Structures are given as structure tokens and as C-alpha cells.
Amino acid sequence: MTYMAGAYLIIWGASFIFILTMLRRQAKLDAELKALQEVAQEKEAGR
Amino acid sequence: MGGSNRGLMILTIISALLMLAAAFGALAVAPSAVGLTPDETAAQRIIYFHVPVAWLSMLAFGVTAIGSVVYLITSKRLWDSLAVSSAELGIVFTLAAMASGSLWAKPAWNTWWTWDPRLTTYTIMFLLYVAYFMLRSAMDDPARRARFAAVYGIFAFLSVPITFMSIRWWRTIHPVLIDPKSGFGLSKNMMPVFFLSLIAFTLFYVVLLIYRVRLERSREQVDALKEQLGY
Numbered sequence: 001m002t003y004m005a006g007a008y009l010i011i012w013g014a015s016f017i018f019i020l021t022m023l024r025r026q027a028k029l030d031a032e033l034k035a036l037q038e039v040a041q042e043k044e045a046g047r
Numbered sequence: 048m049g050g051s052n053r054g055l056m057i058l059t060i061i062s063a064l065l066m067l068a069a070a071f072g073a074l075a076v077a078p079s080a081v082g083l084t085p086d087e088t089a090a091q092r093i094i095y096f097h098v099p100v101a102w103l104s105m106l107a108f109g110v111t112a113i114g115s116v117v118y119l120i121t122s123k124r125l126w127d128s129l130a131v132s133s134a135e136l137g138i139v140f141t142l143a144a145m146a147s148g149s150l151w152a153k154p155a156w157n158t159w160w161t162w163d164p165r166l167t168t169y170t171i172m173f174l175l176y177v178a179y180f181m182l183r184s185a186m187d188d189p190a191r192r193a194r195f196a197a198v199y200g201i202f203a204f205l206s207v208p209i210t211f212m213s214i215r216w217w218r219t220i221h222p223v224l225i226d227p228k229s230g231f232g233l234s235k236n237m238m239p240v241f242f243l244s245l246i247a248f249t250l251f252y253v254v255l256l257i258y259r260v261r262l263e264r265s266r267e268q269v270d271a272l273k274e275q276l277g278y
Binding site for chain 1: 073086092093100146150151273
């Protein structure tokens with residue numbers, strides 16, 4: 001059973017790390033997108 | 048919450064429940080294999096996990112190839128996003144298949160790793176897709192990057208059928224689960240848990256792919272805005 005537990009630990013661990021990095025990347029991109037949209041709006045208003 | 052978000056949330060919950068059911072089935076419901084040592088019997092249950100992730104690695108690279116072909120035909124960025132997202136998932140599943148296979152190999156073959164035709168072709172396939180990301184990271188222009196990656200993604204896919212057929216074409220110690228001569232290599236009472244695992248992992252891949260494509264689309268939006276603003 002140790003082997004099976006090891007195998008599941010690997011997939012759950014890998015999935016968890018992958019999902020976590022994906023969420024972090026998404027949060028970072030959302031923040032960047034928001035900031036860029038604000039800059040674009042300011043530029044638009046300044047014209 | 049929009050309709051598509053709610054749908055994705057429901058899909059995510061179903062996927063998580065199915066994964067738990069598959070884990071329970073593999074650990075507690077599936078019958079033990081007969082005629083093996085206790086260590087081999089325990090390790091044999093890895094099949095409910097190892098085969099689905101190995102199948103998904105190949106499916107993921109297949110989706111990359113399809114996305115690449117459609118991108119070259121249509122030049123729509125969505126297909127490039129699909130291709131790169133699926134390739135990334137393919138890498139994750141390939142690593143999981145290699146690690147779980149290695150765990151099984153120790154009690155079954157008395158070694159963690161051997162240069163068997165299946166393991167060798169699988170490693171080559173893995174390295175080809177690592178190179179896919181190296182190629183992408185070497186190019187700044189999004190259209191050029193997508194075009195080159197699409198061509199490479201199609202050629203890299205050639206390694207997938209070779210890997211799949213390696214245990215049928217060459218002399219190997221790797222078990223053959225689906226053999227045209229001897230049929231399916233599992234007993235009837237092992238099949239429900241096996242197919243449950245296969246469905247659970249496939250749905251898990253679909254869910255991850257949707258999230259990953261969304262991430263790629265956000266990145267494209269950021270890049271487009273940066274270009275528009277002159278950054």
C-alpha cells in the first residue's frame with residue numbers, strides 16, 4: 001500500500017502545486033490587467 | 048457569477064468528487080491481483096493511477112497537435128493558447144506517469160529505472176515537449192512564436208504514436224494492457240474501478256485545461272494592452 005500511497009501523493013502533490021502556481025499567475029495577470037486598463041482610461045480621458 | 052463560471056465551478060466539483068471516488072476505488076474496492084508477492088500486489092494497484100495519467104499525457108500532446116494544426120489554418124490565437132496550455136498539462140502528466148511507473152518498477156523489476164523501449168521513447172517524448180517550451184521562450188513576437196511552435200508541436204506529436212506502439216513493436220519488459228491477440232490485460236472485476244479512474248482523470252484534465260486556457264487568454268490581453276500603450 002506504501003507504493004499506492006506514494007503514487008497518489010505524487011499526483012495530488014503535483015496537481016496541488018500546479019493549481020497553486022496557476023492561481024498565482026492568474027492573480028498576478030488580473031492585477032496587471034487592471035492597472036493597464038486604468039492607465040489606458042487615463043490616457044483616453046487626457047485626450 | 049456568470050453562467051460559464053457557474054458551469055465551470057460545477058464541473059470542478061464533479062471532477063474533485065470523481066477523483067476522490069477513483070482514489071477510494073483503487074485503494075479499497077478494486078480486488079487484489081493474484082499470484083504476486085505482497086509488495087507486487089500493493090504496487091499493482093498503481094495501474095489505476097499510472098495508466099490514466101500516461102493516457103492523459105498522450106491525449107494532452109494530441110490536443111496540442113490539433114490546436115497547432117487549427118492555428119496554422121485559421122491564425123486565431125485561441126488555438127495557440129489551447130496548444131500551449133495542453134502541452135504544459137502534458138508535461139505535468141508525463142512527470143506523474145514517470146514517477147508512478149518508477150514506484151511500480153522497483154518491486155516488479157527490482158529497479159527504479161531501466162532503458163526499456165517504452166521508458167526510452169517516453170523520455171524522448173518528454174524532452175521533445177520541454178524543447179517546445181524552450182522554443183516558445185526564445186521568441187518575443189507572439190505571431191512568430193505561435194507559428195513556429197505550431198509547426199514544432201505537430202512534428203513533436205510524431206513521438207506519441209511511436210511511444211504508444213513501442214511495447215508492441217520492440218522487445219520490452221513493460222506490460223501490454225491492450226493487446227489485439229490476448230485482449231484486455233485486466234480481469235472483469237478490476238474494470239469498473241479502472242474505467243472510473245480513466246473518466247475521473249480525463250475530466251480532471253478537461254477542467255485544468257479550461258483554467259489554463261483562461262490564464263493564457265488573460266496573458267494575451269495584458270500583452271495586447273501593453274502594446275497599445277507602447278510599453
